Amino acid sequence: MARQIDVPVATASTTHLVLIPSYNPGPRVFETVNAARANWNPVWVVVDGSTDGSAVALAALAQDDPGLQVLILPRNRGKGAAVAHGARRAQLVGFTHVLTMDSDGQHPADHIEAFMRASTTDPAALVLGEPRFDASAPALRVRGRKISNWFANLWTLWAGIHDSLFGFRIYPIEPLLRVMRRQPWMRRFDFDVEVAVRLCWRGLRPQNIAAPVRYFRPEDGGVSHFNYWRDNVLLTWMHARLLAGFVLRLPMLLWRIVRT
Numbered sequence: 163m164a165r166q167i168d169v170p171v172a173t174a175s176t177t178h179l180v181l182i183p184s185y186n187p188g189p190r191v192f193e194t195v196n197a198a199r200a201n202w203n204p205v206w207v208v209v210d211g212s213t214d215g216s217a218v219a220l221a222a223l224a225q226d227d228p229g230l231q232v233l234i235l236p237r238n239r240g241k242g243a244a245v246a247h248g249a250r251r252a253q254l255v256g257f258t259h260v261l262t263m264d265s266d267g268q269h270p271a272d273h274i275e276a277f278m279r280a281s282t283t284d285p286a287a288l289v290l291g292e293p294r295f296d297a298s299a300p301a302l303r304v305r306g307r308k309i310s311n312w313f314a315n316l317w318t319l320w321a322g323i324h325d326s327l328f329g330f331r332i333y334p335i336e337p338l339l340r341v342m343r344r345q346p347w348m349r350r351f352d353f354d355v356e357v358a359v360r361l362c363w364r365g366l367r368p369q370n371i372a373a374p375v376r377y378f379r380p381e382d383g384g385v386s387h388f389n390y391w392r393d394n395v396l397l398t399w400m401h402a403r404l405l406a407g408f409v410l411r412l413p414m415l416l417w418r419i420v421r422t
Contacts, residue, residue, distance in 0.1 A: 170229055171203040177258045178202075178278050178332070183244035184220075184265035185210040190378065195223065195230065197271035198263065202278065203229035207265070208248040211238030241329075242353030246342045253335045258285065261332045266378070269330040273373045280369055281332045288358065288366040290323065291330035291373040298377040306394075310355055313401050317359045317408045319415045322368040326355040330373055333357075337364050351393040352400040359404055363411055365418075 180202045184191055191207075198205045207224075209217040209232060217234050224230040233248060249260050259281055263269040269291070281289045295304055307327050314326035341360045342348070348356040362368065408415075 170199040170227060171201060172229070174203045174229060175278070176256060178281060179252055179257050179260055180205040180274060181245060181248045181252070181260040181262050182207045182265050183210055183241050183248070183262065184208065184212060184216065185238055185241075185244075186212050186214045187216060187265040188214075190267035191216055191265045192219070192223070194263070194265050194267050194269075194271070195220065198274065199227065199229055201271050201274040202261075204231060205229060206231045206233060206248055206252065208244040209234045210240070210244040211235050240350035240353070242342070242349040242357070245333075245353065246339065246349075249333070249335050249338055249342075253339065257335060259332055259334055260338075261289075261330075263330050268375050268377060270374050273330070273371070277330075277332055277371060277373075280371060284367075284369060285334065286366065287332075287369040288334070288361050289332035289369050289371065290325065290358065291328045292324040292370045293328045293330075293375040294372055295375060298379075299375070300377060310397060310401075313404070314355055314359050317401075317404045318362040319419060321362045322370065323358050323362065324368070324370040326358050328373075328375065329354050330375075331358075333361070334366070337361055337366060340364075347403065348400065350396060352396045355397065356400050356404065360407075363407070363415075 180198045182195065182198065182205065184207055195205060195207060207220055209220060217232070220232045224232045233251060235244065235247060245262055252260055261274060261277055277289055281287065307325070311323070311326050314323050338357065338361065341357060341364065
């Protein structure tokens with residue numbers, strides 16, 4: 163059930179906001195939003211074509227909280243598209259950075275402030291969460307992400323991406339949108355990996371910060387839209403694209419290493 167947080171952060175940042183893409187997230191979305199508001203102001207939610215009624219409930223929360231804004235997309239377009247939509251809107255009103263976090267309660271809202279401090283200290287950095295898994299993490303997914311991480315580091319010649327799939331991270335908006343405008347892909351499950359690689363290609367320096375992650379069972383309100391076959395096909399096609407980009411950029415990447 164939607165519940166307004168008792169003590170939201172009142173002082174609003176004019177440069178950094180929390181951006182939560184959301185698609186049929188289940189009841190934990192309200193805990194997620196309330197926890198984010200307890201740790202940061204402002205918080206924006208992009209409802210990505212949800213059909214579970216969460217858009218109405220979130221909009222009701224926003225009516226009573228000036229630090230919360232809800233953007234509603236009429237149809238599901240994927241996480242990357244939702245992030246790009248929110249980032250474009252944020253840039254139009256003067257924000258320079260967005261911290262993205264999932265709407266299902268997996269990401270630690272109490273780490274928002276530490277990530278924002280790191281980004282404020284080094285605004286040009288790509289601040290990446292480095293997940294610390296507990297016993298709730300599915301073993302297959304923990305093992306599987308190691309493959310994607312290895313390839314992401316190969317495509318960037320080990321520029322410093324410790325985890326390519328963890329969506330709790332901060333993007334500088336301008337280079338994020340520049341990358342998104344040039345690519346018709348990376349709008350769904352392929353977004354997190356590909357955008358990190360392409361931003362490293364553009365010269366952004368990864369800064370990794372450890373953060374806990376939790377997986378909730380369905381009986382505990384957990385919702386997963388991960389489809390093993392569909393999403394692994396997306397990742398395979400994504401890595402094929404990145405291989406082509408890597409070959410074209412290899413001289414530049416080697417030059418950067420020599421120069422440093």
